[in-house]
Amino acid sequence: MMLDTTGWQPITLPDLGAGEQLVRVSIWLTQIGEAVAEGDAVVEVLLRGITFDVAAPTGGRLRRIGCFENDVVTTGDPLGWIEIEGSAGEPSA
């Protein structure tokens, strides 16, 4: 089953300079369906004793979460997807 993500933008994990250290999802700060503005903290990731807030790359609504608490993630991974505000894209069944 394919999901039409037209108008959706991924929340991508940036390079935290972690090297060989594991980065894990700590906690989602936004719920699916919730509206966010560009730059809002949407998910907290954990890197050995410190946390980073990953920000929404665009304004819109959080539509899909791709990883969950304690999942290991790496640079470039899509952590979730935001439907861009005003986008015409709609998920299909």
Next chain:
Amino acid sequence: MIDLTILSAEPMPAAPTVTAKRRLPSWLKRPMPQPGMVYTSNVIADLRLETVCESAKCPNRTECWSQQTATFMVLGNVCTRPCGFCSVPKGKTETLQADEPERVAEAAERLGLRYVVITSVTRDDLSDGGAEHFARCVLAVRERTGAQVEVLTPDFLGNRVAISCVIESRPDVFNHNTETVPRLYHRVRRNAAYQRTLDLLQQVKDEAPDMPTKSGLMLGLGETLDELLDVFADLRAVGCDMLTLGQYLQPTPDHLPVERYLPPEEFDEIGVLAKRLGFGMVASGPFVRSSYHAGEMAAGITG
């Protein structure tokens, strides 16, 4: 398009809620890396330098490197001490590289640093503990950049001649960390001695009375407030001018666990108590480290 079949064969589970328990205190948060971090990383890699930022997994690395500053670590990347808090590799040490002082100086120049912090691993295998090499690094940086230089040294096993060698290179600040209270030394800082730390700081004041001295401790390892105050008093007794207090963070599961996360307010209170004892500058906070914003701290002492 997202292929949902590869995400899960089961219906998408309910999204986690924001009421889920955080894994760490909310104040242990760092800013995202900025573009400057890539430039700093490239300079350090290009010049084959070591930094304590990387080796010790400093939580401020993204912030400091984003601002194009770093703390250089000389004498190699392998330490001869098995300290329980530190993730710098231990084991077979590396041969000293004669061109390291020049490479450190070049990095300082390329990063445009006006205040340079140089630290090192502990080299108990060298007769002078690496003091002469350390001093050469100070001189090379100053000659090439004119920058102020702060040294953060090991204890050189109390070798007074070695310590004098570093003092004679005239660093602008002489920093040597106490790390923790005496009761915890056997666990936190094996092969070190609390009195040896105090003696080193005293020697700096004896030989260079105008040279600011600095020391730092990690909190959250099980120390009590009374023990901290005793250490602060001991440091003041040997003329220590500046103090840094930061939260201990466990670098890997193989290192000492965190006994307690102190809230920022408690760091503030302890900092106030320390200041009352006469330190010229005190930096106290969860992410404070020995060389964090070192230039600003030194400016507060030297004016």
